[in-house]
Amino acid sequence: MERRPTPPSQPAQTHAVPQGARTATVTVDERGMVSGWSDGARLLLGYPPAEILGQQAARLLADPDRDAWREAAAGPRWSGTAALRHRDGHRLDLDVLVHRRPSGERPGGTEWLVVSPVAGPAAAAAGEALGEWAFQQSPCVAAVFDEGLRLARASVATQRTLSLAEGMMRGLRLTDVVPYEGSAEAEAGMRRVLDGAGPEEISLHLDPADPERTWHAWLMPLKDADGRVRAVALTAHADASQQLVRRRMLLLSEAGVRIGTGSDAQRTAQELAEVAVPAFADVCAVDLLDAPRHGAPPPDGVALRRAAVRSAPDGPPLPRPSGEVLRCPPWSPPGRCLAEGHGRVYPAGDEVVGRWAREDPQAASWVRESGAHSLLAVPLRAGDLTFGAALFGRSRRTEPFDADDLWLAEQLAARTATSMQGAVRTQRQHTTTMTLQRSLLPQTLPEQAALDIATRYLPSVSQAGVGGDWFDVIPLSGTRVALVVGDVVGHGMRAAATMGRVRTAVRTLADVDLPPDELLSHLDDLVVHLSAEEAGADNSADTAGGVGTTCLYGVYDPVTRRLCAARAGHPPPAVVTAGSVRFLDVPAGPPLGLGGLPFESYETELPEGSLIALYTNGLLEPREHDIDDALDTMFAALARPARNLDSVCDRVLTSMLTHRPDDDIALLVARTRALHADRVTTWELPFDLAAVAEARKLATEQLAAWHLEEAAFITELIVSEMVTNAFRYGRPPVRLRLIHDDHTLTCEVFDSSNTAPHMRRAHTYDEGGRGLLLVGQLTQRWGTRHAGTGKTVWAEQYLAEVG
Structure with a gap:
């Protein structure tokens, strides 16, 4: 929109602006009333203070309904072009900067400070010349302030740091642009520089996105050709020590998330290398002992296996670990850190590193190939256990490792070793549980004439550990045979122990020759008692006591060729006769441990040569398919002819599982015989x-x-x-x-x-x-x-x- 021409009687206001009125400053309180009005505001908009103070600030707006003003009121700072109305009615499109700050009159209240420069063509021309001088002499984040302490030029880095365009800041003072701690002291330093005091070093806050960051700045006088100080150049950089501390803390935080995600020590070593390179080092090698060691290594050195090696993306490619054994002498960097129990920094040209590279080129090849000039070696220790050593090198970075880097490397190594220790403990517990689980399962199948039998048991690979799945084959009187498959709720040692108690109870009740439904009723009472005992001894969340255990119990008589079965919350058995597969209609009883609910038996006659499949629910829970697809796959595998029952078991597992199971799987397949x-x-x-x-x-x-x-x-x-x-x-x-x-x-x-x-x-x-x-x-x-x-x-x- 065009501006109304300025009357001829006031030409001086366009070209000559009084020194104290070059910034238009307006203060607006929380009610939207104008509470402050500077001389610059009077010159820019024409209102004397008496006419505008205490009035609604909206009357100054040419477009009061604009959404930008709501945005300005909502945030801590806003900048942009504002359409204002002059006192004589013509419109002014001005660049303004709005700050929200604590009120000086009402404790706990806020107010808005609105600033805009008042400058003439001469000031703009002078600013261009001053800016050229500054950018010819300032090597970093830079800004130029004229003799009135108004910003004349700002480098691209300065604009990026302040998130403001140069045009928005030109003509404003530092206290207007960054009204943070130290700005007033910085302006006092600028005045001293203009008065001939020479360069000064100051500290201030510049970044509105990170007001806690301290910036170190230098104030330098800018002189004209005659040697007279005409402006002040401000150059700044962030406090390097604070940035370094922050990077280290972020690296440790990332290490806590990324290191130790699995139970494999080699994978954990690779995760350490991935975290360290390139954030901390340009190259990293991790060497592990075959087994965790207590105490210091032997005096003749120690054998390590390379678990991980990694270099920066733009560094030279290094060969992948091949599992070779590295014999590290006690004086070498890895041998020394293992013997001393703490890390050490090796500067460029260190004799130990050179000797190591000459006498053990296989272990130190990564140092030579990466061109590392600074080396750091730390042991991977957790408590009194040592797992190996980690070595870090710098080749692209010019700064060598120092004591603070050694501390950081030891923290990374400690986190890695702790994760490995947890993995060792988990693996030991898993092995113990597996040993207990397998010892409680049938070691051999009993001899009997009623059935041909094959079985499979696949333990879970989940972090929860193996579960309580089991199977059993129990010869009964009259050449009959009992088939049992069950699943104890939970995982780990407790589930395996509970499984052993339940399986023993099933064998005891089977020896009494109880019918399937009565046997499950007695077993249900037993699980209720087990649960009550464990709840009384240990009322913890993982005390299951067997509640929720499922079981399928069936008895086959080869004389009558009849199968009688009952189930407690367990999947029904599948039967293959004459090439067709079906589920037996065994009534679905409740899981064991609920108490007081009945179980029902189901009896059917099976032709000689029929196939019976009993299984736990882990077989029907693949991740890629729904239950219907799983059942179709199982039926198809059972229906296909096979030379023997072992082939049937292998075919069922191969067709249904594309991964190691998340839950245990027990599978029992039997082919019926008949006594004629x-x-x-x-x-x-x-x-x-x-x-x-x-x-x-x-x-x-x-x-x-x-x-x-x-x-x-x-x-x-x-x-x-x-x-x-x-x-x-x-x-x-x-x-x-x-x-x-x-x-x-x-x-x-x-x-x-x-x-x-x-x-x-x-x-x-x-x-x-x-x-x-x-x-x-x-x-x-x-x-x-x-x-x-x-x-x-x-x-x-x-x-x-x-x-």
């Missing part, structure tokens, strides 16, 4: 003691048909005792059954009474009480299993040991 009628014989006996002899005769004849005559004598004694007990203490009907598989001969006697026999020690003159003792001595196993009505007393002989 020619291997099983059953007789129903009349309820009469006279039938005992008939039972012995039937058994002897059957053994002859099986070509087991050598077992006839013992079998007759067993049948005689068990059938006699059934007649004396049981109820009809009474059935005798003989089962012959490849390894055992089983004799079973059933009656409808629920009274179980108990072995006791007969005294000298007792007439009875020796029958079961005799059975126990003549057989390998004997026991009783209960059904819904009645019981079965059984005894097993191992055929390989008969005779």
Whole structure:
């Protein structure tokens, strides 16, 4: 917008501005009222103080609704072009600088200081000449102030530091541009320089984004061709010591985040090198001991392996570590720091470094190839454990390492060693837990004739440690076999120990020959008690006590070819028959440890050669697929024909896992067999003691048909005792059954009474009480299993040991 012409009667105001009125200064209080009005403001806008003081500052604006004024009021400082209205009505577009500062009249209040230069063409021309002198003589951040202490020129670095354009600052005093601590003292120093006192060194704050940073500045007189001081040049740089301290603290902070992210010592060494180069050094090599060492190394030196080497991006490429053994003599930089337990700085031309490079070129090759002129070696120590040594070199930087750099390197090394110590502790705990876990799992699969079985166990690789997954195969009476898979909640030593207790309880309950649903009910009670015990002893967050444990328990009978199973919060078993895969409809019971909730059994007949797969939920939790995709993949792997069950296990794991699992995985695959009628014989006996002899005769004849005559004598004694007990203490009907598989001969006697026999020690003159003792001595196993009505007393002989 065009300005209204100045009346001819006032030409002097355009070219001659009084020395004290070259800055227009306006103060506005929190209410938006004008509380201060300078002579420069009067000259610039035409208002005498009496007409404007106490008035709304908005009346000075040509465009009071402009968003820029709201921006100016919201922040601590604002600069820009303002459209103002002169007293005579014409518009003025002026560059203004607005500061928000504490109020001098109201404690705790604020006010706005608005400044703008008042200058004529002569001042602008003089400023150009002064600026040229300054930029010819000032090598760094620079600004030129004229004889009135007004800024005439500012270097690009100064504009960048102050975040202001030169045009915005020209004509303003230093106290207007940076109203921070030291500005007034700086102006006093400028006045002394103009008066001939010579250069001065001062301190002040320049950066509005970092008001705590102290800048060192020099005030230099600028002279004309006649030698008269015409201006003052200010050159400044940030306090180098503060910047160095800040960089070191930032480096230590970064080291705390980036070093020790894994459990591998070599990876931790590489992280140290990545943090140190190029922020601290131009090259870094980290050499590690094969195992952490207590105390000083032997006097003949120590063997190290290079774990990491790194140079600056623009430095010479260095060969990657190949795992070679480096024999470091005790006088070498790494050997000396390991022996002394602290670091050392080696300046350029140090004799030790030169000798090391000559006598051990393999270990010191990185020093020669990088051209390092200053070397620093520190041990990687945590407590009384030493893990190796870190060496740093400088080649591009001209400044050598000093004592402060040594302190920083030792801090980095200490953090690295602490991370390695934690990794060693974690690895030791992981190994201990793995050892416990594997010792609690079945070491070998028992011999039995009902199933062909293959198993796999994959421990977790997560930082939480291995979990409590387990499997078991338990031979039962009557050639039956129990299959168990379970998952104890949690990870680590506690989960493994709980798994061992639960697995032992399952074996104990299985020996009682409980049905699957009853076994899980008893197991649920046990987990509740375990949880209560642990909660009383240690009420910590990681005390699980087994609550949430899942379990699948199934019993397969090769005589009837029937599978009976129950589950507690566990995935159902998969069955493959005639090439088709399906889940068995085993009712989903609650996880163990909740207490009081029922479990249900499911029974089905399986054709001979059917495949049964039991697993833990870790198998169905791959990171790349959802559960439906995982199930499809598992079904496809199970359905494909395989030469043996080990191939089935490997195929399932290979197809489902593309990574080491985050959770433990237990997998049990079984193929059913059947005992045909020619291997099983059953007789129903009349309820009469006279039938005992008939039972012995039937058994002897059957053994002859099986070509087991050598077992006839013992079998007759067993049948005689068990059938006699059934007649004396049981109820009809009474059935005798003989089962012959490849390894055992089983004799079973059933009656409808629920009274179980108990072995006791007969005294000298007792007439009875020796029958079961005799059975126990003549057989390998004997026991009783209960059904819904009645019981079965059984005894097993191992055929390989008969005779």
